[in-house]
Amino acid sequence: MNVLADTWTYLTTAAHWQGDGGMLQLMLQQLLLSITALAAAAAIGLPVAMWLGHLGRGGFLAINISNVGRAVPTFALLALLVTADHPGVTTFGPYGRAGVATLIALTLFALPPIITNAYVAVREVPADVRQAADGMGMTGAQRFRRVELPLALPLVVSGVRLALVQVWATATIAALVAGPGLGRVITDGFYRSNYPKGIAGAVVVALVALVLELLAALGQRLADPPPRRTRSARGGAMSGSGRRVNEAAEPLGS
Amino acid sequence: MTLLVPTAVAADPSCYSRLTNEWVCGQYLRDRQSEIVDATTQHLEITVAAVLLGVAIAFPMALVARRLPRLSSWILGVSTGIYTIPSLALFPLLVPFTGITATTVVIGLALYALTVLVRSMLEGLRSVPDDVRESAIGLGYGPTRLLVKVELPLALPVIMAGLRVATVSTVALTTVGSLVAYGGLGNLIKDGVLTNFRAELLTASVLCVALAVLLDVVIVVAQRLMTPWTRGVRA
Amino acid sequence: MDVTGSADDRPMIRLSGVGKTYADGTVAVHELDLEVRRGELLCLVGPSGCGKSTTLKMINRLIEPTTGRIEIDGQDVTRQNPVELRRGIGYVIQQVGLFPHQKVLTNVMTVPLLYGESRSVARDRARELMEMVGLDPATYADRYPHQLSGGEQQRVGVARALAADPPVLLMDEPFGAVDPVVRVRLQDEFLHLQQDLGKTVVLVTHDIDEAVRMGDRVAVFATGGRLAQHATPADLLGQPADEFVSDFVGSTRGLRRLAVTAIDPRHLEPLDGVRTGDLGAAIDVDATLEQALAVMLREDKPMVAVKDGARFVGVLTPNGVHAALRASLAETNGRAGEGGPGGRAAAD
Amino acid sequence: MDVTGSADDRPMIRLSGVGKTYADGTVAVHELDLEVRRGELLCLVGPSGCGKSTTLKMINRLIEPTTGRIEIDGQDVTRQNPVELRRGIGYVIQQVGLFPHQKVLTNVMTVPLLYGESRSVARDRARELMEMVGLDPATYADRYPHQLSGGEQQRVGVARALAADPPVLLMDEPFGAVDPVVRVRLQDEFLHLQQDLGKTVVLVTHDIDEAVRMGDRVAVFATGGRLAQHATPADLLGQPADEFVSDFVGSTRGLRRLAVTAIDPRHLEPLDGVRTGDLGAAIDVDATLEQALAVMLREDKPMVAVKDGARFVGVLTPNGVHAALRASLAETNGRAGEGGPGGRAAAD
Amino acid sequence: GDNLSNGKSGSSPSDSASSGSADKGAVHIAGQNFPEAQLVAAMYDELLTKAGYDTDVKLVDSRDVYMKTFPGAVDVVPEYVGGILDYLNTTQNGAKAKPITTSDAQASIEAGKSLLSEQGITLLDPSQATDTNAFFVSKDYASSENVSTLSDLKGKSVVLAAAPDCEGRQDCEGGLSGAYGIDVTKVLPLGYASDQTYQSVLKGESQLGETSTTDGTLESQGLVLLDDDKHIQPAQNLVPAVSSDFLAAHPDVAGTLNGLMAALTTEKLTQLNGEVTVDRKTPADVADEFLTQAGLV
Ligand SMILES: Nc1ncnc2c1ncn2[C@@H]1O[C@H](COP(=O)(O)OP(=O)(O)OP(=O)(O)O)[C@@H](O)[C@H]1O
Ligand SMILES: Nc1ncnc2c1ncn2[C@@H]1O[C@H](COP(=O)(O)OP(=O)(O)OP(=O)(O)O)[C@@H](O)[C@H]1O
Ligand SMILES: [Mg+2]
Ligand SMILES: [Mg+2]
Secondary structure, rough: HHHHHHHHHHHHHHHHHOOOOHHHHHHHHHHHHHHHHHHHHEEEEEEEEHHHHHHOOOEEEEHHHHHHHHHHHHHEEEEEHHHHHOOOOOOOOHHOOHHHHHHHHHHHHHHHHHHHHHHHHOOOOOOOHHHHHHOOOOOHHHHHHHHHHHHHHHHHHHHHHHHHHHHHHHHHHHHOOOOOHHHHHHHHHHHHHHHHHHHHHHHHHHHHHHHHHHHHHHHHHOOOHHOOOHHHHHHOOOOHHHHHHHHHHHOOOO | OOOOHHHHHHHHOOOOOOOOOOOOOOOHHHHHHHHHHHHHHHHHHHHHHHHHHHHHHHHHHHHHHHHHHHHHHHHHHHHHHHOOOOHHHHHHHHHHHHHHOOOHHHHHHHHHHHHHHHHHHHHHHHHHHHHHHHHHHHHHOHHHHHHHHHHHHHHHHHHHHHHHHHHHHHHHHHHHHHHOOOOOOHHHHHHHHOOOOHHHHHHHHHHHHHHHHHHHHHHHHHHHHHOOOOOOOOO | OOOOOOOOOOEEEEEEEEEEEOOOOEEEEEEEOOOOOOEEEEEOOOOOOOHHHHHHHHOOOOOOOOOOEEEEOOEEHHHHHHHHHHHHHEOOOOOOOOOOOOOOHHHHHHHHHHOOOOOEEEEEEEEHHHHHHOOOOHHOOOOOOHHOOOOHHHHHHHHHOOOOOOOOEEEEOOOOOOOHHHHHHHHHHHHHHHHHHOOOOEOOOOHHHHHHHHEEEEEEEEEEOEEEEEHHHHHHHHHOOOOHHHHHOOHHHHHHHHHEEEEHHHHEEEEOOOOHHHHEEEEEEEOOHHHHHHHHHOOOOOEEEEOOOOOEEEEHHHHHHHHHHHHHHHHHOOOOOOOOOOOOHOOO | OOOOOOOOOOOOOOEEEEEEOOOOOOEEEEEEEEEEEOOEEEEEEEOOOOHHHHHHHOOOOOOOOOOOEEEOEEEEEHHHHHHHHHHEEEEEEEOOOOOOOOOOOHHHHHHHHHHHOOOOHHHHHHHHHHHHHHHHEEEEEEEOOOHHHHOOOHHHHHHHHHHHOOEEEEOOOOOOOOHHHHHHHHHHHHHHHHHHHHHHHEOOOOOOHHHHHOOOOOEEEOOOOEEEEEEOOHHHHHHHHHHHHHHHHHOOHHHHHHHHEOOOOOEEEEOOOOOOHHEEEEEEEEEHHHHHHHHHHHHOOOOOEEEEEEEEEEOHHHHHHHHHHHHHHHHHHOOOOOOOOOOHHOOO | OOOOOOOOOOOOOOHOOOOOOOOOOOOEEEEEEEEEHHHHHHHHHHHHHOOOOOOEEEEOOOOOHOOOOOOOOOOOOEEEEEHHHHHHHHHHOOOOOOOOOOOOOHHHHHOOOHHHHHHOOEEEOOOOOOEEEEEEEEHHHHHHHHHHHHHHHHOOEEEEEEEOOOOOOOHHHHHHOOOOOOOOEEEEEEOOOOOOHHHHHHOOOOOOOEOOOOOOOOHHOOEEEEEOOOOOOOOOEEEEEHHHHHHHHOHHHHHHHHHHHHHOOHHHHHHHHHHHHOOOOHHHHHHHHHHOOOOOO
């Protein structure tokens, strides 16, 4: 338990946070890395997945292909990428050493949850609602934008949320190629048996993950105000009473 | 070190020796066949065991989260928190209890899979149409039966989507098992990275992908078989 | 409302002071007192949005009332395990709510299986019920719900609720989406079933004809979940409690009574002196006025002979029909509020 | 079927040899020939599962026919961009299909917005239509669909389809879930709208009364998507094409005609010699027989005076009503198949 | 389940050839997973199998992991004198504890005696073969800057590619800046004797790279080792670490392993490492060849 006390001391020592290589800087670097990778994955994955969901086909293949990128362990992918001529190990602006390689590895890592959720979300929009939209003369794009997207949004956002948290946690891998981020603190700590330091790094990563999670949840709620009860709404008309139904069913235990 | 050159010449370096170090090398596949097969088998076994264990843990968590909405953000938070624990910290933490065994890896990976699985289960259950749920309750379905006979089947498309992501992730993550000697293909990958053994690195990575694609196809086929009613729903 | 009558046995379902206010403040049901007798078929009718579905769902606790007390068989439902409660109550949901992941036959088998019936017994029962609702098992058993038309889906929903043979049935517009021929078939089948088995039924409908035809008594709701009238069909048609009810029952409510009023020998004219050419087919004295008129039109004759068994008792003319209708209306008005025999009994 | 008539303008909708066989081999519609005239309201009725919805969906290409050809305004629909095609066609879906993520008002505003209407115009129009379908915007505008009763949801669906003011309307059981009072209100509103704007409407209903009341012509389908009869309401009731149709229209079809048959001066009796006590309120000569009977029953009188403007033209007794009905039936039978004036025209 | 096979465990291919002595029970060997450790572990494996033990070998990523179950579930570990002592010192006395190891193996073991007995670990005889940290530069750099020892780098500014734990350590960055007065401007944590480290030095991103004295690959890559002329490296002689309890129950293990230690030299080890990392023979094959040559089996 000594270790925990030491971890606390490590975390509360201002010097560990400040300056070049301080945890604050490393944290910001890692945030930048994560958010860039996530943005890239979303920019690539969302349009493709939602379009396929809208068409109602091709999802299997898209998900399967995107899975390929994630099936290779990220560190192996990174190792493969840094040996290549491009993107290689060259420093890429604020993303540091092997920045491009790291970004590519993290982007590939973020794609599957984004693509999978977005595809399924759009596909699962109830048939009668879809048909009503078609019947009133919506173009494919209008049906998508006005009906499918809003109904799918919660699940789509949930995929992005998941990817965000996972990318953030995985971005520590940049330490393996001497890139930026809190991974350094963690590896340094654990490899030198300086557990308080390693744990401190891990704790910061976990805390930031939770904060990101919280922010994402808030954003999701903003994008999707509570009365809508989207998920239940997607099921059909009875959401309100359906909820009550559950409450009523609850007391009898299982 | 001077010994090196004669050895190399005498042995007529194979395509995977460090001097040639080709990416694709049939010789390597032949020489290390049993090692590769063993690693692949171990990888598959650990992955499947971990995903199954993950499902077994995630399911009750999702149920609790759904029943007690106030707890749900905590449960999701915990699963997220676990995911951020570096394997470097998690595995040594487990070793005193489970030893240097595959069990350690399976437990660790199952815990990592929770983030994806709990979420998708929760979302899947929420996606069940309310009129269907209401009619089931009205017909006298108890909570358990409602769950098993109605909600789970209808939640399958979303749950299976989560399972697909969790499974490929686990295929990739299994490699961190090399930390405690049970990394399946990860042992080869780690070694390949460390010693710049290209044939080994590439072969193991390709096998990882193949395993992931294979498992993914198995899941999709299983889903098709389990959800025959979804065929042709779209006009 | 003293229509609750002097039944010596306790009512099967009793609502006292039941109210439901939704979260947003909408008062769906307001201080409702209602009793359903054992073996009775009660129809709930009322304008769209008046709280019929809400009332029904409160009975099997799909919705918890905000105020009041609901008893089934003398037991407060809130004290009962809801699952067990619902096992004794069949339920047809307005939105149909078939299980999209199960084939039609499996949907219908659901409830018997739930009650521990063997698969083969459940399957036989399900096939039987599919036949009853007019869906040939050979064609429909293996389809999924999305492969059925709207009316077919609704019928599967009815079959599913009947499959368990529960003593109490709640049905929310069970025949709303089917055509008149099938509907009458279903109504008849259902009435027989109910008479044979003595089920207690609460049936929501917006079709006043259906209510009059099927109900032992009819409860008319006004908007806001107020009970406007609770009476036998004949009383309801003859003597609407207020303007709202008479509007709702419709200006042609007198004519509706044709279907539920029996021929009255007092309004027959003697057979003597009738030109035989003016007489078409004869009808039984038990027939309704509507049937008598239908025969006259079908035969294109100005009158119809009425028989009691093999004996001719007189002829009925349109004027006679009209007189009988007026008499029946006057009679109802006369014994205002007195619980008379149900319209259905007279119609059968 | 030569009921297609001698219209000099092309039909608005023409189906020739249209058939639909679903993937599992179910023949939903078989070799269907059908024409809908410009400005006409055609009702499709038929037993549950006979292919009415399928037919409707083929017209706006939600379902592609397996055989045959569908033209709208002379244009083959398969040659048209489905989106543009549907823009000219309002559609009320049988399952209602409201957008669960939008409030009621937004649901109704959807189509005008889709067509590039400004928000404020769309909002005004939506409020107007909500009023029309009997949903007070103040109460309902901001609710979500799941907070409405079944009938309320259906009415929102109708308002949504009307909002765009399309020249062609396809309506699949649009009033199936609402009570008779609201339904008659909606039917009337709708008929006015259609007469004022001359829309071409295809309306699916399983309610034969509704079909007779609303349709300029009625197409009766038999199971398997066969067209059994295509005629004016009066002809349909008077002279069913075959046993299937007569069964479907019902044994009391003669009585149904009460609602669509006008008083015929020939069947009036002279005013002279009538005891004034026997006369209740007078009715107009344009009224239907049903209305006449209703007045007699309401007033509890054996006859009713008939006025033409301010002038009394005679009295009508139940026997007179019956005679008029018989005459009207005989007349229809006499001019078998000749396209007479629609039942609705007579009823208005 | 535990029946999952470990690719690297199991006995060497040749063990079926010679007959083992009587079955002496199980011995659990663990160690770190890099080529030299694989090689030495394979030697332990073969020897102990031949001695009649039922062996299993688990090679893990870091000392941390097996030290959690050693002694206990793990009986024998191929260790390095400095490595295990430093580990015990820092875990027992904190990260900033004063180092107890020196460049003399026996003295280091003496100094760590209490720590070892506290843990229930016995170190057998250290081998003369030693594998300490070492530093290399590229051939080009060596000739252009004219360096062959670490002292030659005094005052020069270099970027160092090394293990993640290098910074501040006496046997690494700390010693280089302190004892040698080298200006280490940056430490790139690219790993110990890893390909990334080699590449970094070869590409000129860093000037100095960390490896081991027994690295068999340097010459073939065009890299040269610099002499540790000020002896900042603690003794890292190979040494078998054995659970004291296990040793008491199986005293014959000491003789078997000590024999191996005596047969190994730094040169031999370097050559064998080369066979594993350059020729990519399997550690088991190389171990078997060596043991046969040395007459140990
Ligand atoms: N979740 C809800 N929140 C607020 N108001 C609701 C909710 N559900 C229903 N209501 C309102 O409560 C009233 C009664 O609804 P209910 O469904 O009981 O009507 P109903 O009599 O079944 O009507 P219908 O014949 O149209 O189905 C309606 O005015 C409806 O708008
Ligand atoms: N996807 C499908 N696959 C197979 N058969 C289908 C499918 N959809 C509908 N059917 C069948 O086609 C026939 C016509 O269906 P349709 O929905 O057109 O009937 P409908 O006339 O609208 O009936 P209702 O009045 O009950 O709504 C029905 O027998 C139905 O079972
Ligand atoms: Mg309702
Ligand atoms: Mg239909």
